[in-house]
Amino acid sequence: MRLIDRHLLTATAGPFLFGWFVITFLLMIDVLFKYVDLFVSKGVPFVVATRVLGLSLGYTFALSVPMAVLVGVLMGVGQLAADHEITAMKASGLSLWSLARPLFVAAALICATQVAYNHYVYPRSNHTLVNLLQDIGRQKPMLEIREQQFTDLNEELTIFVRSKDDRTGMIGDVTIFEKGQPADPSPRLTIAERGRIIPDHDNDLLRIELEDGEIHEVPPSGEPGTYQLTRFRRHNLVVEDMEQDFQVSERTARSDREMDLTALKAAAAVERGHQDGVRDRVRELAAGVLEHQWQTLAAPGRVELVEAGQDVSRPRRQLLDSHFRASRQKIERATEQDRYQSRLLESYRTKENKYRVEFHKKFAIPAACVVFVLLGVPMAVVGSRSGRGISVTLALAVFLVYYAFLMGGEKLADRGRVDAFIAMWSANVVLTAVGIPLFVRTVREGGPPSLVSLLRRPSARGASAGNA
Template identity: 30%
Template sequence: MKLLTRYILKEHFLPFLYALLIVIFLLFTNFLLRAVDRFLGKGLPIDIILEYLLLNTAWIIALAAPVAVLVATLMAFGRFAEDNEITALRSSGVSFTRILWPALTFSILVAVPLMMFNNTVLPHMNHNARMLARDIYRKRPDLNVEAGYFIDDLPQYSFIVKGKKGDRYQDVHIYGKDRTVTQTSIRAEEATFRPLDDAILVTLYDGEIHEVEVTNYQNYRRIIFDRHRIIIPAEDLTLQRRETGSRSDREMTLNMIHEKISGYSERVSAIEERIEKEFEFNFPDTPIPPTMEDLIIMVKNQKEIEKEETISDPNRPISKSQDLENLSMRVRTDYQMIAGYERSINRYTVEIHKKFSLPSACIVFVLVGAPLGIMTRKGGFFTAIIFSFGFVLLYYLFLIGGEEMADRNYLHGAIAMWMPNIVLGAVGIVMTYQATRERTVFQLPSSRKKGKKHSK
């Protein structure tokens, strides 16, 4: 049995290396064609270009390894079936599960180091690649703005944008960090970011500014503008080569992500506490609505009551109605901040599970590839590539779709990232179970017809 295990492992090793190199070459070529325009006319030395290309091979390896495992499994078991080695082993009393076990062992030997790679090497190389890209584009600091993520690099403000159309960012929310005296929040339909020598000029269009004193919530001011400019100091964002800096979710290790999630959770708790205090002041006997929609309805109903009381008693002060209007504006902004932080938390949760779900696809691909290779009875490289392309395409469609739904808070990050493995894993288990139940090697219908003609 040890000889059989070594033999099956050897049959997987070389096809895996060949497939890994070819898939890396294909992905790298595609990346190079897309990245070449970034270097044209920049006058960059060759060592900087090579460093940038090398740093970007990390994510290519992370994607290529599971595909290479699938190709190797299809080739190995396809050749075993084509040479009737599977039939000979089954006739000798060796179960299909015993034949499959070395392949599963091989996939685990690939998956475990890949998990470590995704948590250690990959984040740092992704970060260094982005930092180097920032040097290359040092005259374009606005490229650091990513839709859907809070930008916390600036010393005085944090902001988030929902999208970008042309050179303008859409649905921009800006929050002041200095809350010792006044809490400031700004929302604009559109905005542009233009770099200055030591600052960033933000031009906002069609928006509102909300200001409220931290020590006295009654002092509230709302400003509506068609166009508004903010000059943000950017000394900390000078585009120089450096090892540290702000990291996106794909540039973080598990510890970094957990720390980020904890920070966002603390901010959510602080905002919820502030909402609770405001309601205790304005509605001491009313429970806080669970959602923003319920909150708006409650405030609207209370305003109607205030209006009716004002009509019945013209001499009644109307300051309470105005206070309710201000409260509605403040609470609405707070809930928008909570929703933004929760979306960010879910995105970081997606990245945590992606570090493990993608390497685990190696095991899933063995469960699918082994019985599929026997069904095709072809051990050729191009046959394996064709079948691998179909399953990998299906897998990544599930993965991308799940990530998109998780980013929109439709799915939990764990479900979104593990769903492709669960679905394809279930298919692989069914196919493997069928293989263990068959006395002879099962084949595709076309292969059976050819076998019958040959026997005649």
């Protein structure tokens, strides 16, 4: 390694570590505010609360490292430029590209390390964190259920409520998904207009009383093309083993952010298979409805009515009315089933999108380290000429743009509006498109003009035009 390369890396290493510490600290403050109500309301022991905060570092490291790279380049290279060391190096015959090359190599190594971290460390730490939070949540499940959020009451039961009154326990617009069990493999979807949550602390139970709803049940795999719909005025659901004392458990199920790259790829393939199965059932359902409607168009004769079990002693008009009424009921049931299959297809598609988004995110965010070096070097030169305030402003602007692209793209991809690959890599592509011409111009003799001079030029032109 050349002495100059070592000098550049040393100059940026300190600001990088400083930026990593500050950004991680700021992110952890947000995490602390997020969990402080949970810790207080649940009476979480100090050791457990400390472990939750420690495991939360896994998520913050995934974001803070790329940001720290930009901070390190801006502060390190900016200080060298302010001290005219960059100018002296260029005067000795070294190009800015040869000076920045060790920074790109270091950023590539950090990128590879982050990809390995996202594959091996982050999913396991996040899985442990989610298990710990669920153990905490089971202490007082009434407090854990929140509006507009999915809540896992246990491994088989997930609830979503649009409105909730913590004082009375009343909930509105309730959706409950029950996963299949070995004894009863049929999953159920329960929808109710309103309900009430009643904790039974003596028996470690949680009673959910529902009103005015319906239960959709998928039959076993041996009966494709049918399903069961049950409407109810009142329905009671009991969730057992809701521990009131903190107990550590191990949850086998994993969400998208708890999976490594291999598991995400496999999970997305499974969801695509489920979608293919739903499409096949919809095609079979449509074919059956068309065939049934075609048969209904022709009025049945006496033999057909006898074979259908109709009482032929009644007048023919009554027999036909009964026949068409039965046909209409079959079509209505088929319509209900088609709606359910459509919702099921959308659910599988959403899950696949989430898995694909998380898969590409594990590569896209680490790749930002290289992109930030591409942007950071010319921005550091601009900052050295225009002042540190401009440099900090540019860094914040880059962070906001990247975060907006990342979060907005994730939401659009989850809804199926944008492909997951485009959503996760768009921020890197846009910033690279901005960084390449800026870096090339900086490599040229003289480098880019300062932002202050760029802002002064329009006013100078206006003044000269006024004097003319």
